Amino acid sequence: FLPKSKLISDLSTYIEPLKHTPKAPTEQELSKAITDDQIFLAFQPQIDLQNGRVIGAEALVRWHNPERGVLYPDSFIRLAEQSGLILPLTWRVIELALKQQAQWQAQQWELNVAINIPAAFIKAEGMLDAFNLLTHQHHSALGNISLELTETAGVECLGYACHILKALRQLGCQLALDDFGTGYSSLTQLYRLPFNELKIDRSFVSRIDQDKDALAITLAIISLGKSLGLTVIAEGIETAAQHAMLVGAGCTVGQGYFIARPLTAGAFNAWMCERSHS
């Protein structure tokens, strides 16, 4: 089916094109990164779309590698999941997020922190007790912690994982179904699992001002979320027009480059101060 020009006429003399992607990190490097304090978080502000107030931030993992510079999750989360390092990595992310939240609290900022949680973590033995201990140590207000799970994460609707999610909700944590609309079992997951927040995937949100189908889907998700009594979060808001449409549609919370990019802790504080003075 390939067009003729793309066919390689003589494989014995074929030279592979130069790859521009850097060499993938190794398991050893990632393991060292976790113990050597190379993992840090970026915080992307989330606002109440109806009154404009900052309600919190999503914590996004970053890896400061001494040789390669800053690496983004797309280049190491899969490696973490395949190697089992996802568990220590997730614990590190949670710890950093709780520390930052406690620091905000110390400066009288009561902010929600949203943390990305992989399915393997939910299923890990002893997770609930360890989570309880960690949040206790950091005096965390559990109601201000939101755990984001993706629908592709493979959490079965019934059984052990569901039991853990219910227990986390009982502790007071918020549970968000992330990237809603992109997986094939979204509605089943929403129906069966104890989510109280719904995150509309940015593949819809970032097109609502250009594509009437993306708009129709987004409006339907907002309406579905509201009838189920969920907090609806729109991620990936990139323009003023998208922002205005979501406000008009009654969407609860918004996040995206139009509001702010993911920021280091210092930049987040500066952004907050600037925002309160303008």
Ligand code: C2E
């Ligand atoms: P996600 O959970 O959907 O996170 C949102 C991603 O969209 C982030 O990319 C964020 O920087 C980006 N983003 C935010 N606003 C905009 C926008 O207006 N336009 C565009 N084009 N992009 C926007 P990032 O930080 O590279 O993270 C990518 C994915 O990696 C995340 O997708 C999440 O699935 C995963 N991830 C991030 N942090 C963690 C973590 O701590 N643990 C785990 N397990 N996964 C993580």
Ligand code: CA
């Ligand atoms: Ca997320």
Ligand code: CA
């Ligand atoms: Ca998402």
Ligand code: CA
């Ligand atoms: Ca997404």
